Amino acid sequence: MRPVSVWQWSPWGLLLCLLCSSCLGSPSPSTGPEKKAGSQGLRFRLAGFPRKPYEGRVEIQRAGEWGTICDDDFTLQAAHVLCRELGFTEATGWTHSAKYGPGTGRIWLDNLSCSGTEQSVTECASRGWGNSDCTHDEDAGVICKDQRLPGFWDSNVIEVEHHLQVEEVRIRPAVGWGRRPLPVTEGLVEVRLPDGWSQVCDKGWSAHNSHVVCGMLGFPSEKRVNAAFYRLLAQRQQHSFGLHGVACVGTEAHLSLCSLEFYRANDTARCPGGAPAVVSCVPGPLYAASSGQKKQQQSKPQGEARVRLKGGAHPGEGRVEVLKASTWGTVCDRKWDLHAASVVCRELGFGSAQAALSGARMGQDVSKRYECANFGEQGITVGCWDLYRHDIDCQWIDITDVKPGNYILQVVINPNFEVAESDFTNNAMKCNCKYDGHRIWVHNCHIGDAFSEEANRRFERYPGQTSNQII
Numbered sequence: 001m002r003p004v005s006v007w008q009w010s011p012w013g014l015l016l017c018l019l020c021s022s023c024l025g026s027p028s029p030s031t032g033p034e035k036k037a038g039s040q041g042l043r044f045r046l047a048g049f050p051r052k053p054y055e056g057r058v059e060i061q062r063a064g065e066w067g068t069i070c071d072d073d074f075t076l077q078a079a080h081v082l083c084r085e086l087g088f089t090e091a092t093g094w095t096h097s098a099k100y101g102p103g104t105g106r107i108w109l110d111n112l113s114c115s116g117t118e119q120s121v122t123e124c125a126s127r128g129w130g131n132s133d134c135t136h137d138e139d140a141g142v143i144c145k146d147q148r149l150p151g152f153w154d155s156n157v158i159e160v161e162h163h164l165q166v167e168e169v170r171i172r173p174a175v176g177w178g179r180r181p182l183p184v185t186e187g188l189v190e191v192r193l194p195d196g197w198s199q200v201c202d203k204g205w206s207a208h209n210s211h212v213v214c215g216m217l218g219f220p221s222e223k224r225v226n227a228a229f230y231r232l233l234a235q236r237q238q239h240s241f242g243l244h245g246v247a248c249v250g251t252e253a254h255l256s257l258c259s260l261e262f263y264r265a266n267d268t269a270r271c272p273g274g275a276p277a278v279v280s281c282v283p284g285p286l287y288a289a290s291s292g293q294k295k296q297q298q299s300k301p302q303g304e305a306r307v308r309l310k311g312g313a314h315p316g317e318g319r320v321e322v323l324k325a326s327t328w329g330t331v332c333d334r335k336w337d338l339h340a341a342s343v344v345c346r347e348l349g350f351g352s353a354q355a356a357l358s359g360a361r362m363g364q365d366v367s368k369r370y371e372c373a374n375f376g377e378q379g380i381t382v383g384c385w386d387l388y389r390h391d392i393d394c395q396w397i398d399i400t401d402v403k404p405g406n407y408i409l410q411v412v413i414n415p416n417f418e419v420a421e422s423d424f425t426n427n428a429m430k431c432n433c434k435y436d437g438h439r440i441w442v443h444n445c446h447i448g449d450a451f452s453e454e455a456n457r458r459f460e461r462y463p464g465q466t467s468n469q470i471i
Contacts, residue, residue: 048100067106077116198242284349
């Protein structure tokens with residue numbers, strides 16, 4: 001999130017590259033009058049996985065047929081309208097490139113353009129119902145605020161899955177729960193269901209299942225466990241089984257993608273002759289269970305790395321590069337999906353991939369790529385601020401009717417502390433600006449406590465800071 005606040009800009013349209021990696025859209029519109037029902041003749045639902053109840057791929061039923069929305073030209077304003085159609089007060093974000101998985105059927109809307117204040121998605125501009133040049137790899141999703149509209153009548157809103165769904169998985173040590181070092185690499189497999197955490201029946205449990213569970217938790221592979229020990233231990237404990245019949249191929253990025261069955265509520269004898277499923281995972285080099293294990297892994301001879309990630313802001317993300325004939329090169333994103341990305345992640349010592357990014361999102365080949373755009377409605381004036389979209393790096397800042405002079409440019413990240421950080425002191429950058437009517441100079445940029453208090457006071461008291469008059 002990178003809001004920008006500016007004092008005393010100049011009478012000129014300036015293209016200012018913020019070089020940001022994550023920004024937001026424009027401010028959320030008000031919810032307007034109380035909404036009682038959605039668009040006439042349309043039904044809405046959230047679908048996909050993994051997701052929470054207030055987020056997912058947007059699907060619309062029209063003329064008895066379910067379809068999706070293409071992410072071309074999709075904005076936060078469109079997400080606001082759709083979230084209200086679904087009975088939520090507003091949107092907090094939106095997703096592209098089928099983040100919640102590709103849908104099926106028709107792509108009902110393409111190039112959807114909303115101002116954010118429409119009472120129905122039918123009031124927004126688009127290419128027309130069913131007119132699209134997209135594929136389901138471009139399905140749009142929304143993240144709604146977890147707050148329902150008062151009095152909303154949701155007979156037109158259909159949840160895609162009323163039955164149970166696996167969303168969270170954990171490993172619980174069979175003994176000494178709470179006293180084991182982190183991360184936990186071996187123990188009982190548990191899934192979170194509406195009634196709480198439940199165990200999985202191990203009848204038919206395979207190494208492929210363990211491979212998927214370990215990958216979900218960030219581990220590159222699994223290893224065998226002492227089944228006799230756990231079966232003996234299971235005879236002395238009570239268990240709550242909620243899942244059985246798990247059958248994974250081994251390439252799934254999430255347990256919910258495997259074939260599985262939930263126990264019915266009236267089952268009296270669950271998992272007869274079975275025991276809780278147990279897994280033991282191998283931690284990767286960046287996720288070792290103890291310092292001794294780290295030393296043991298570091299002592300092993302390391303061959304030359306043939307795959308690496310570049311251009312990412314955090315460990316485990318970046319542009320995929322492969323070494324061949326002593327030269328590093330990149331991988332084409334055609335047919336690039338979670339399966340392929342998970343192979344790379346596991347090879348690098350991580351678990352399953354969380355996302356398979358395409359379109360050079362992490363920059364083009366060991367050079368960074370920036371994308372600029374002017375969306376017309378964005379721009380800030382003297383003493384005002386605005387929120388910028390997350391998927392572009394450069395924005396227009398409108399300084400029309402501002403007289404020449406000296407000014408301050410301030411860029412603030414995470415202003416409302418909505419994202420947890422260990423240190424918020426470096427979230428604001430200030431720069432001195434000088435405008436002569438034709439050009440702007442930006443200098444003395446600094447963040448946090450880079451300057452002393454005395455230097456900061458001098459910085460903020462130079463002529464021209466508090467008015468548009470040249471002093």
